[in-house]
Amino acid sequence: MGKNKRVFLLWAACFGALLAVSAGAEFSFYLIDNFESGQAGKWYRFGGLETTVERNPSSEADSQDTIAESCGDFALKLKSRAAHWFAGGIGTDIYADASSFSRFQMDIFGSGAGGKIKIEVFDDDNDNYSLEQDPSKNWLATKDDKWVAEVPILGKGFTRVSIPFSALKLENPVSGDGLWNPDHKNGSGGLLKVQFVLLTDRETGEVEAGIDNILLTY
Ligand SMILES: [Ca+2]
Ligand SMILES: [Ca+2]
Numbered sequence: 001m002g003k004n005k006r007v008f009l010l011w012a013a014c015f016g017a018l019l020a021v022s023a024g025a026e027f028s029f030y031l032i033d034n035f036e037s038g039q040a041g042k043w044y045r046f047g048g049l050e051t052t053v054e055r056n057p058s059s060e061a062d063s064q065d066t067i068a069e070s071c072g073d074f075a076l077k078l079k080s081r082a083a084h085w086f087a088g089g090i091g092t093d094i095y096a097d098a099s100s101f102s103r104f105q106m107d108i109f110g111s112g113a114g115g116k117i118k119i120e121v122f123d124d125d126n127d128n129y130s131l132e133q134d135p136s137k138n139w140l141a142t143k144d145d146k147w148v149a150e151v152p153i154l155g156k157g158f159t160r161v162s163i164p165f166s167a168l169k170l171e172n173p174v175s176g177d178g179l180w181n182p183d184h185k186n187g188s189g190g191l192l193k194v195q196f197v198l199l200t201d202r203e204t205g206e207v208e209a210g211i212d213n214i215l216l217t218y
């Protein structure tokens, strides 16, 4: 093989690697948390909800449960007691430009005892990287859109939940602009934060669930 051909092959290999990297960046996902750090310090809690990072049951060597396998070593356990169906929640700040993603995905571990998780996401509409809320009106978001979806806690085991952004419902009309626009245009903080609220099937009672592999994807 002549020298020129070797140089060309090397160049082609480098260019191919570069293409693969840029394609990977374009077609990957935005990980919010998979709890493999063993920590949950970036999540705040409200309404009496208790959280613990727990070790996942080790999957059998011949297990066909690819979702359970993808949950790795740790997941976050949520546990609470409800009053009037509300059992508290958790949330974390994100500030991501989510405009190129199309759906929200997470794995939910259920015990078969029922309950729901209400997913709440906020996009910044007054371009200030902050969520304005009114504590006297049940923490109503006053300047930014709040989008929600409810998913059942199934089980036993992990269930993968995938929610297209188009299925999210606006909960606070006339506060923000009413458009799903979680981008960084004009200094907007984009997707400001995500919250998960636990709901029970009966007015009072205990509810628990595990969550893992929380991400934005295409
Ligand atoms: Ca995990
Ligand atoms: Ca704002």
Ligand SMILES: [Ca+2]
Binding pocket: 123, 124, 125, 145, 176, 177, 178, 179, 180, 181, 182
């Ligand atoms: Ca908006």
